[in-house]
Amino acid sequence: MPSFDIISEVDTVELKNAVDNSNRDLETRFDFRNVEASFSLNKEIVKISAEAEFQILQMRDILRANLAKRGVDARAMETKDIAHSGKTVSQEALFKQGIDTPIAKQLVKMIKDSKIKVQASIQGDKVRVTGKKRDDLQAAMALVRNAEELDKPFQFDNFRD
Structure with a gap:
């Protein structure tokens, strides 16, 4: 997955x-x-x-x-x-290094509210996003990149196919 x-x-x-x-x-x-x-x-x-x-x-x-x-x-x-x-x-x-818990919760809520077919879960100081299709994951990435209300720089790491 x-x-x-x-x-x-x-x-x-x-x-x-x-x-x-x-x-x-x-x-x-x-x-x-x-x-x-x-x-x-x-x-x-x-x-x-x-x-x-x-x-x-x-x-x-x-x-x-x-x-x-x-x-x-x-x-x-x-x-x-x-x-x-x-x-x-x-x-x-x-x-700051890592994502704080309140911001991680906002990220997860934002991804779930977008109705993209992916699951987001908080894992320590990062958020893991999984999905069945690569296109859905890329849509989630675009959503996070365009999230201006969080006002924090995010990077994407550990992309697995």
Whole structure:
């Protein structure tokens, strides 16, 4: 029986490259001369630190642009509130791996409501979709790709015929 998995993962190597490129961009930008500003990566958390809040917003745009260049979907980034500490301001951006249970439940419900002849089941941090016909599976993939209300990047893995 044909099946595939719906996953949501971020390539950590490309994430590291995007952070490194963002740091290089800061060195060449005129508006960041003589400013203490940097990006740092710790596992899947990018810490953005600068001297002012408006600089944090500019740096977040720089990071998004470099993520797009490296093929990492910026929708996987979840930013926390801006924290003020002394002279510096910082913000953390988390890159989540896997699909959370509420989003997985929404995915399963959306697939079942579409009346496509496939079965969807939650398996840990991914959703497995099985069906009798390959065309039905491809229709389910198209449905998930076009689901804008979930606002999360999904990849398809482990396609079995």
